[in-house]
Amino acid sequence: MNDYEAVIGLEVHAEMLTQSKIFCGCSAKFGAPPNEHTCPLCLGLPGVLPVLNRRVVEFAIKAGLATECAIAPVSRWARKNYFYPDLPKGYQISQYELPICVGGRIDIEVDGEAKVIRLTRIHMEEDTGKNIHDQHGDASLVDYNRSGVPLLEIVSEPDLRSPAEAGAYLRKLRTILQYLEVCDGNMEEGSFRCDANVSMRLRGAATLGTKAEVKNMNSFRSVERALEYEISRQTDLIRNGERVSQETRLWDADREMTRSMRSKESAHDYRYFPEPDLLPLAVPEAWIAEIRATLPELPDARRERFMREYGLPPYDAEVLTARKDVADYFEAAVRAHPNAKAISNWVMGDVLRVIRERKLDEALVIREWPVPPAHLAGFGRLIDDATISGKMAKSVFEQMLATGAAPQQIVADQGLSQVTDSGAIEDAITAVLAANGAKVAEYRAGKDKLFGFFVGQVMKATQGKANPQKVNDLLKQRLAS
Amino acid sequence: MSELTDLTIAEAQRRLRARELTSLELTRAVLARLEATDAALHAFITRTPERALEQAQAADARLAAGDAPALCGIPLAIKDIILTKGVRTTAGSNILANFIAPYDATVTRKLRDAGAVFVGKANCDEFAMGSSNENSAYGPARNPWQRDRVPGGSSGGSAVAVAARQALGALGTDTGGSIRQPASLTGIVGLKPTYGRVSRYGVIAYASSLDQVGPMARTVEDCALLLEAIAGHDPLDSTSVPRPVPAYAAQLGAGIKGLRIGLPKEYFVEGMAADVVNGVRDAVRQLEALGAVVEDVSLPHTEYAIAAYYLIATAEASSNLARYDGTRYGLRADRNHGLLDMYQQTRSQGFGPEVKRRIMLGTYALSAGYYDAFYLKAQQVRTLIRRDFEQVFARCQAIVTPTTPTTAFRIGEKVTDPLEMYLSDIFTISVNLAGLPGLALPCGFDRGGLPIGLQIIGRPFDELTVLQTGYAYEQATPWHDRQPPE
Numbered sequence: 001m002n003d004y005e006a007v008i009g010l011e012v013h014a015e016m017l018t019q020s021k022i023f024c025g026c027s028a029k030f031g032a033p034p035n036e037h038t039c040p041l042c043l044g045l046p047g048v049l050p051v052l053n054r055r056v057v058e059f060a061i062k063a064g065l066a067t068e069c070a071i072a073p074v075s076r077w078a079r080k081n082y083f084y085p086d087l088p089k090g091y092q093i094s095q096y097e098l099p100i101c102v103g104g105r106i107d108i109e110v111d112g113e114a115k116v117i118r119l120t121r122i123h124m125e126e127d128t129g130k131n132i133h134d135q136h137g138d139a140s141l142v143d144y145n146r147s148g149v150p151l152l153e154i155v156s157e158p159d160l161r162s163p164a165e166a167g168a169y170l171r172k173l174r175t176i177l178q179y180l181e182v183c184d185g186n187m188e189e190g191s192f193r194c195d196a197n198v199s200m201r202l203r204g205a206a207t208l209g210t211k212a213e214v215k216n217m218n219s220f221r222s223v224e225r226a227l228e229y230e231i232s233r234q235t236d237l238i239r240n241g242e243r244v245s246q247e248t249r250l251w252d253a254d255r256e257m258t259r260s261m262r263s264k265e266s267a268h269d270y271r272y273f274p275e276p277d278l279l280p281l282a283v284p285e286a287w288i289a290e291i292r293a294t295l296p297e298l299p300d301a302r303r304e305r306f307m308r309e310y311g312l313p314p315y316d317a318e319v320l321t322a323r324k325d326v327a328d329y330f331e332a333a334v335r336a337h338p339n340a341k342a343i344s345n346w347v348m349g350d351v352l353r354v355i356r357e358r359k360l361d362e363a364l365v366i367r368e369w370p371v372p373p374a375h376l377a378g379f380g381r382l383i384d385d386a387t388i389s390g391k392m393a394k395s396v397f398e399q400m401l402a403t404g405a406a407p408q409q410i411v412a413d414q415g416l417s418q419v420t421d422s423g424a425i426e427d428a429i430t431a432v433l434a435a436n437g438a439k440v441a442e443y444r445a446g447k448d449k450l451f452g453f454f455v456g457q458v459m460k461a462t463q464g465k466a467n468p469q470k471v472n473d474l475l476k477q478r479l480a481s
Numbered sequence: 482m483s484e485l486t487d488l489t490i491a492e493a494q495r496r497l498r499a500r501e502l503t504s505l506e507l508t509r510a511v512l513a514r515l516e517a518t519d520a521a522l523h524a525f526i527t528r529t530p531e532r533a534l535e536q537a538q539a540a541d542a543r544l545a546a547g548d549a550p551a552l553c554g555i556p557l558a559i560k561d562i563i564l565t566k567g568v569r570t571t572a573g574s575n576i577l578a579n580f581i582a583p584y585d586a587t588v589t590r591k592l593r594d595a596g597a598v599f600v601g602k603a604n605c606d607e608f609a610m611g612s613s614n615e616n617s618a619y620g621p622a623r624n625p626w627q628r629d630r631v632p633g634g635s636s637g638g639s640a641v642a643v644a645a646r647q648a649l650g651a652l653g654t655d656t657g658g659s660i661r662q663p664a665s666l667t668g669i670v671g672l673k674p675t676y677g678r679v680s681r682y683g684v685i686a687y688a689s690s691l692d693q694v695g696p697m698a699r700t701v702e703d704c705a706l707l708l709e710a711i712a713g714h715d716p717l718d719s720t721s722v723p724r725p726v727p728a729y730a731a732q733l734g735a736g737i738k739g740l741r742i743g744l745p746k747e748y749f750v751e752g753m754a755a756d757v758v759n760g761v762r763d764a765v766r767q768l769e770a771l772g773a774v775v776e777d778v779s780l781p782h783t784e785y786a787i788a789a790y791y792l793i794a795t796a797e798a799s800s801n802l803a804r805y806d807g808t809r810y811g812l813r814a815d816r817n818h819g820l821l822d823m824y825q826q827t828r829s830q831g832f833g834p835e836v837k838r839r840i841m842l843g844t845y846a847l848s849a850g851y852y853d854a855f856y857l858k859a860q861q862v863r864t865l866i867r868r869d870f871e872q873v874f875a876r877c878q879a880i881v882t883p884t885t886p887t888t889a890f891r892i893g894e895k896v897t898d899p900l901e902m903y904l905s906d907i908f909t910i911s912v913n914l915a916g917l918p919g920l921a922l923p924c925g926f927d928r929g930g931l932p933i934g935l936q937i938i939g940r941p942f943d944e945l946t947v948l949q950t951g952y953a954y955e956q957a958t959p960w961h962d963r964q965p966p967e
Contacts, residue, residue, distance in 0.1 A: 043809060044804045044809070045583065045584075045809075045810065046564065046570070046572070046577065046580070046582075046686075046804070046810075047563075047564045047582075047683040047684055049681060049717060049718050049720075050719065051716065051717060051719055079800055081799075081800050081803060083806060083824055085820065088804060088809065089804045090802075090803020090804045090806060091800050269848055269849045271799075271800075271847035272852075273796060273797075273847055273852070273856060276689035276720075277689050277719060277720060278719050278720075279719060279720070
């Protein structure tokens with residue numbers, strides 16, 4: 001396999017999280033009953049004209065700035081013409097010759113190796129409606145709720161060389177867009193879609209081989225598997241002296257293979273021309289600067305800072321910065337109780353587990369936390385100043401989850417404070433030793449295993465609240481004497 | 482014949498305000514005339530007498546209360562390519578035979594809010610493609626001057642409605658001359674405003690970068706009044722321009738002393754009817770008598786205008802008409818086997834031959850391998866044509882030309898030769914390519930008694946000079962008093 005290398009480029013369509021559609025005031029929200037979010041414009045009725053949603057441009061510029069693209073001072077709209085029932089006007093308003101963002105990059109890391117994937121361009125366009133087959137006899141239904149929802153099309157250069165790199169690229173891109181709150185990155189719901197262009201060539205060759213376009217990959221795993229399949233298929237063809245056809249292939253997730261879309265229009269001539277109903281889009285420098293100032297700290301920079309500032313290991317930093325809201329949560333907690341490693345463990349271990357269980361991570365931004373950051377901070381403090389033992393901590397945490405009460409409140413209400421007072425522990429030890437004279441003798445005679453028995457009894461006598469370390473130390477002393 | 486239907490909008494306005502006349506009386510007179518004449522003239526695809534009477538009553542209430550806008554109570558015809566809510570709007574096509582407009586075009590809404598009365602939807606060439614109204618799927622409209630002749634197109638029905646007194650004014654649209662040419666063939670006044678002056682929202686698109694809605698009426702003053710009512714920025718039309726609308730009608734009488742007018746030599750060509758040439762030259766002399774200074778100028782790229790237009794307009798049209806596919810509204814062919822068949826059957830049955838011709842031409846002009854040589858090149862030529870005008874307008878304030886090379890031709894005469902039909906637009910088409918305002922008004926009659934039209938072209942957004950020039954000429958001449966035979 002090693003004499004050939006894969007050359008992969010990815011085209012991502014990301015639905016933008018604006019309130020309204022790109023050219024009309026209809027809601028762009030997902031999930032409404034069919035055709036509820038429509039108007040003459042996004043239905044392509046006679047006589048309608050597009051009016052550009054300013055927020056869409058703002059989001060496109062945000063995405064461009066976050067990926068280090070050049071923002072075109074003037075960009076143009078274009079019509080992409082073809083017939084299909086989900087395309088009401090018979091053309092899609094997109095950008096062709098002069099897109100709003102050019103160049104740019106996304107940094108990825110695979111197996112510890114860093115790599116830069118260059119972007120060709122980012123542009124804005126409108127989404128189509130949805131065709132629904134197999135729901136009404138042999139008729140097809142069309143839902144135009146999605147028609148006119150704003151899309152960002154992000155095109156990479158063919159810099160990717162493996163399915164793993166492709167996966168890393170998609171995950172990084174998605175995280176960036178989520179940080180910007182420009183897209184919620186949901187592949188299963190269709191708000192983040194990916195098409196791939198794959199070709200093979202001899203390693204070190206300067207020219208590109210014939211590429212196949214692969215579509216219908218509905219998850220990151222599908223993308224990786226489809227690419228694996230395609231690479232294998234094309235390599236086999238080449239090794240057998242056959243030609244790779246330039247074609248569009250669909251990923252079949254059930255059969256785990258790609259199939260040629262031979263039935264569809266072979267080479268589509270979209271007859272692009274500048275959209276006469278919209279003016280060229282001029283974006284003033286001042287506005288770009290304003291938008292730049294609103295950019296959040298981006299994922300890579302934040303991860304680096306977490307490692308630097310909080311001394312966190314790379315894995316922790318990666319997990320905590322995979323979502324901006326989690327990173328924000330973590331920092332809020334640490335601000336209130338500066339034990340970054342401890343907070344990090346609780347977040348990664350328990351908080352994220354509960355979030356996943358309760359599917360809170362399905363929202364783009366988590367607003368209601370199972371344990372508010374202030375409570376987590378308080379909790380951390382109670383452990384670190386030994387008010388509660390490690391064993392107690394678990395129970396306190398469960399109660400915080402169940403009741404939403406502050407940890408200090410829970411500890412006070414239930415008198416869960418750890419007993420650290422030596423006097424109290426000594427008294428308990430005295431009582432236990434007195435009650436178990438025979439065993440004490442056996443221990444002193446050499447039966448070391450009994451130590452655990454005494455520890456258990458002391459803990460029982462203190463309702464489990466004694467500080468285990470102290471119990472250990474004091475018991476040792478008493479039993480030794 | 483009721484003299485009420487002879488009223489100009491300006492006169493009707495005065496009488497309505499003076500309470501000498503009610504809109505109901507006026508509307509009834511107009512509707513009666515419509516009823517009596519339209520079987521022969523066929524200026525309307527859809528008549529709306531009940532709604533008109535309701536509107537007239539509402540208008541009378543406002544007039545009585547004293548808070549009536551300028552066009553309150555005035556009966557008008559609306560070209561059937563402009564959407565009127567709740568009323569069938571066909572664009573002169575079979576493919577929209579059953580289409581009830583779910584919303585008002587902005588121009589419709591403005592007139593409706595102003596209290597105007599809509600008597601019906603005027604006949605037109607299908608999707609505004611034509612110069613004779615013979616491409617209407619609903620039958621041709623007839624020129625009231627001689628009923629075996631065309632009224633021109635594509636706003637043929639609007640022109641007939643005004644000329645035959647079936648309405649006091651009308652809205653038309655003009656993409657390559659479709660207001661000005663029929664105005665001239667029927668002896669009325671028609672204005673194509675500067676591109677962007679009037680909203681295109683709710684106007685069924687033919688060629689997006691060329692289409693404009695404009696007024697058609699019997700006098701220049703009436704056109705000025707209509708223009709004031711419909712002009713202005715519309716947030717729903719991204720190509721409409723946020724410039725204030727002057728009070729055109731109040732400033733018409735400024736006179737044209739010292740006005741510098743250009744007469745382009747390229748607009749006096751072989752194949753023009755001699756009477757037309759003479760009529761226009763007489764008009765020029767009249768303008769000079771009124772104090773204008775006329776000089777010969779040149780618009781050297783004029784000969785490329787028709788070619789450029791028939792590439793740009795058809796390209797845009799091929800895209801604009803893609804939505805008529807039987808999926809959501811309009812005609813859907815009865816028996817079809819699958820998606821492609823549905824598209825093909827619907828569009829084959831729904832579109833007439835000229836529309837098909839232009840869609841094919843436009844698709845070709847945009848297709849891979851031909852885009853640069855045709856569409857792109859045509860747009861570049863368009864820039865040259867615009868620059869020709871800019872250069873002339875550096876010296877002149879207006880340009881005067883004939884509107885059409887001939888007077889009204891016979892129905893059926895040019896139908897078999899589309900290219901010959903295209904040549905009727907030769908003097909109007911550059912004005913659309915350059916986005917300029919153009920007024921057509923009567924300047925005489927040929928030996929056969931058919932109207933001859935004069936065209937006045939102005940600088941961008943200078944409708945005022947164009948209207949003032951037209952007004953001065955009109956007031957010094959008898960043409961607007963002549964009426965077609967009964």
